Amino acid sequence: MTENTPQYDAIIVGSGFGGLYALHHLRDKMQLNVRAFDGAGGVGGTWWYNRYPGARVDAPSSPFYAYTFSQELVDEWEWTETQTSQASVLAYLEHFAERFDLNKDIQFETWVTDARYDEAAQRWTIETSTGESASAQFLVCAVGALFVANRPEYPGIDDFAGECYHTGRWPHEKVSFEGKRVGVIGTGSSGIQAIPEIAKEAEHVTVFQRTPQYSLPARNRPLTEEELTRYREDWDDLRMSMCKRGGWPFKTTRRRAADHTPEERRALYEQLWEKGGIHLIIDSFVGVVVDKDLNDEVSEFVRGKMREIVRDPDTADKLMPDYYIGTKRMILDNGYFETYNRDNVSLVDLRADPIVEFTPTSVRTQHGEHAIDILVLATGFDAVSGSMLNLNPKGRAGLSLKQKWDNRFDNYLGSTIAGFPNLFMIHGPGAPGVFFTMPLGGERTAAWIADCIGHVRDKALGAVEATEEAEADWDREINSIADRTLYPETNSWYMGANIPGKPRQFLGHLRGSQYFDRLIEVAEADYEGFVFEPIREEGTSG
Ligand code: NA7
Numbered sequence: 001m002t003e004n005t006p007q008y009d010a011i012i013v014g015s016g017f018g019g020l021y022a023l024h025h026l027r028d029k030m031q032l033n034v035r036a037f038d039g040a041g042g043v044g045g046t047w048w049y050n051r052y053p054g055a056r057v058d059a060p061s062s063p064f065y066a067y068t069f070s071q072e073l074v075d076e077w078e079w080t081e082t083q084t085s086q087a088s089v090l091a092y093l094e095h096f097a098e099r100f101d102l103n104k105d106i107q108f109e110t111w112v113t114d115a116r117y118d119e120a121a122q123r124w125t126i127e128t129s130t131g132e133s134a135s136a137q138f139l140v141c142a143v144g145a146l147f148v149a150n151r152p153e154y155p156g157i158d159d160f161a162g163e164c165y166h167t168g169r170w171p172h173e174k175v176s177f178e179g180k181r182v183g184v185i186g187t188g189s190s191g192i193q194a195i196p197e198i199a200k201e202a203e204h205v206t207v208f209q210r211t212p213q214y215s216l217p218a219r220n221r222p223l224t225e226e227e228l229t230r231y232r233e234d235w236d237d238l239r240m241s242m243c244k245r246g247g248w249p250f251k252t253t254r255r256r257a258a259d260h261t262p263e264e265r266r267a268l269y270e271q272l273w274e275k276g277g278i279h280l281i282i283d284s285f286v287g288v289v290v291d292k293d294l295n296d297e298v299s300e301f302v303r304g305k306m307r308e309i310v311r312d313p314d315t316a317d318k319l320m321p322d323y324y325i326g327t328k329r330m331i332l333d334n335g336y337f338e339t340y341n342r343d344n345v346s347l348v349d350l351r352a353d354p355i356v357e358f359t360p361t362s363v364r365t366q367h368g369e370h371a372i373d374i375l376v377l378a379t380g381f382d383a384v385s386g387s388m389l390n391l392n393p394k395g396r397a398g399l400s401l402k403q404k405w406d407n408r409f410d411n412y413l414g415s416t417i418a419g420f421p422n423l424f425m426i427h428g429p430g431a432p433g434v435f436f437t438m439p440l441g442g443e444r445t446a447a448w449i450a451d452c453i454g455h456v457r458d459k460a461l462g463a464v465e466a467t468e469e470a471e472a473d474w475d476r477e478i479n480s481i482a483d484r485t486l487y488p489e490t491n492s493w494y495m496g497a498n499i500p501g502k503p504r505q506f507l508g509h510l511r512g513s514q515y516f517d518r519l520i521e522v523a524e525a526d527y528e529g530f531v532f533e534p535i536r537e538e539g540t541s542g
Contacts, residue, residue: 020102039112
C-alpha cells in the first residue's frame with residue numbers, strides 16, 4: 001500500500017445478487033464510500049458464467065427469485081416464465097445495476113488476488129490482477145456459493161484435442177453442436193438442464209453418469225398477466241411470507257403420512273407430480289427429508305415415474321437413483337428422462353464402467369471407447385467454501401483462510417470469521433445459501449452486515465470480530481439441525497463430498513427463516529458472539 005492507494009469505507013468482492021445489493025445498500029442507504037471488484041466482464045456472478053444451453057433457476061422462481069425490497073422494481077420488471085432462464089436472470093441483474101447506477105462503482109475484469117488485514121490500521125488492503133491496490137475498513141466477500149469450477153482429473157484429459165467446456169464457465173459465443181459427437185460428464189442440475197438441449201442439435205450425446213439422480217418435472221410455462229398483476233398487488237404480503245417460510249411464499253404442508261392410506265398417499269403423489277416443481281417434496285407430507293420410510297416411499301414413486309418415461313429397460317436401470325430423495329440438490333427438468341428415448345443419446349454408468357483415460361479423440365472406459373468431438377464438463381463446483389478459499393484472505397498475524405479452514409470451515413453465522421476482523425461473507429458456509437431464496441437471502445444478509453458496520457461506525461469503534469467460542473457454538477447449532485435430517489447420510493456437495501479431500505461438513509443452515517431471526521437477535525443482544533475493538537492510535541499494534 002502506498003500513499004496513493006485509494007481508500008474506501010468498504011470493498012465488495014463480487015457483483016452477483018449479493019454483491020450488487022450490498023453495493024446499493026452500503027452506498028445509497030448508508031452513504032459509504034464503496035468500491036466493488038469482479039473478475040467477470042459484467043454483473044451477474046453465477047448468472048454471468050453459467051450460460052450453458054437450458055440453464056434455468058432450479059427452484060420455483062419467477063417472480064420470487066429476485067430482489068424483494070423495492071416495489072418499483074417489482075412493478076417494472078416483466079418476468080415471462082415460471083422457471084426463469086439464465087438470460088432473464090442476467091437481464092434482470094443488468095437492469096438492477098443500471099437502475100441503481102451501480103456500474104460506475106464496480107471495476108470489472110479485475111480479480112482480487114490478495115486481501116490482507118492490517119491490525120494496526122484496522123483495515124483491509126487488496127491487490128488486484130490489474131496491478132492496483134485499494135484499502136478499506138471493511139471487506140465484504142460476495143464471492144458466490146457456486147463459483148470455483150470442479151474439473152475432474154482423469155488421466156489424459158488435458159490431451160483431449162476437441163472442444164471442452166465447463167457448464168460453470170460457458171463461453172459467451174454460441175457453441176454449435178451440429179453434427180458433433182458430444183460427451184457430457186455430470187448429471188447434476190447443470191447436466192440435466194443441458195443434456196436435452198444439446199441432444200436436440202448434436203449428432204450423438206454420450207452421458208457419463210456417476211450418481212443417478214432424481215429429477216422432477218419443472219412444468220415451466222409462461223406467466224400470465226393476471227399472475228403478474230396479483231404478485232405485484234400482493235407484494236408486501238408475499239415478501240413477508242417469503243421471509244417467514246424459508247424464502248418462498250408457499251406454505252409447506254402439515255399433512256402427516258400416517259393419517260393417510262397408501263392409496264391416498266399415492267393419489268397425492270400423482271397429483272403433485274403433475275403439478276411439477278418441488279411440490280412433491282414440500283407439499284406431500286411432513287418430513288420427507290427426515291423420515292426414512294416416507295422418503296423411501298416418495299423415492300420409489302419417482303423411480304416408478306422414471307421407469308414409465310424411459311423406454312429402454314437397461315437405460316432405465318442405470319438411471320435409478322438409490323439415495324434419499326431431496327438430500328442432494330433437487331433437480332427440476334424439462335424433458336430430461338424423455339431424452340433417453342432419442343436414438344442419438346446413450347448413457348454410460350460410471351459406477352459399472354468407470355473412465356480409465358482420455359485420448360485426443362475419445363473417452364476410454366473400462367469396457368469401451370467413446371469417440372467424441374466436444375466434451376462438456378457438468379461436474380459442478382467446489383461449493384460454498386471454495387470461493388472464499390480461492391480469495392484466501394489473510395487475517396490477524398497473516399493467518400490465511402486456507403490455514404484457518406484446513407480441516408473445518410469454522411465461522412460465525414455463516415458471515416464472519418474469528419481472526420478476520422471487519423470481514424463479512426454473503427452466503428458463507430453455515431448460512432442458509434441455497435436452502436433459502438438466494439436473492440432474498442443475499443439482500444437480508446447484506447442489510448445485516450450494513451447494520452453491523454453502522455454499529456461500528458456510530459460507536460466510533462475500529463473493528464468487529466467473531467469470537468472462537470461463538471464459532472464453536474454456531475458449528476454445533478448448524479449440525480444439530482442437519483443431524484435431525486437425512487442430509488448427512490448422502491454424499492452431496494452440501495456435505496463437501498463432491499470434492500476429493502474436502503472436509504466433510506454440512507455447508508448450509510436448513511432453517512433460513514429462523515437463521516434471519518437469529519441475525520436480528522444477535523444484533524439486538526449487542527452483537528452477542530462478537531468483540532469490538534476501539535479505534536487504535538495510529539501506528540500502534542499488538
Ligand atoms: P452438481 O450438482 O455438483 O453436479 C455435478 C455432477 O457431476 C454430478 O452428477 C457429479 O456426480 C458429477 N461429477 C463430479 N465430479 C465427477 C467426476 N470426477 N467424474 C464423474 N462425474 C463427476 O453441479 P451442477 O453444476 O449440476 O449443479 C450445481 C448447483 O448449481 C445445483 O445444485 C444448483 O443449485 C445450481 P456425483 O453426484 O458427485 O457423484
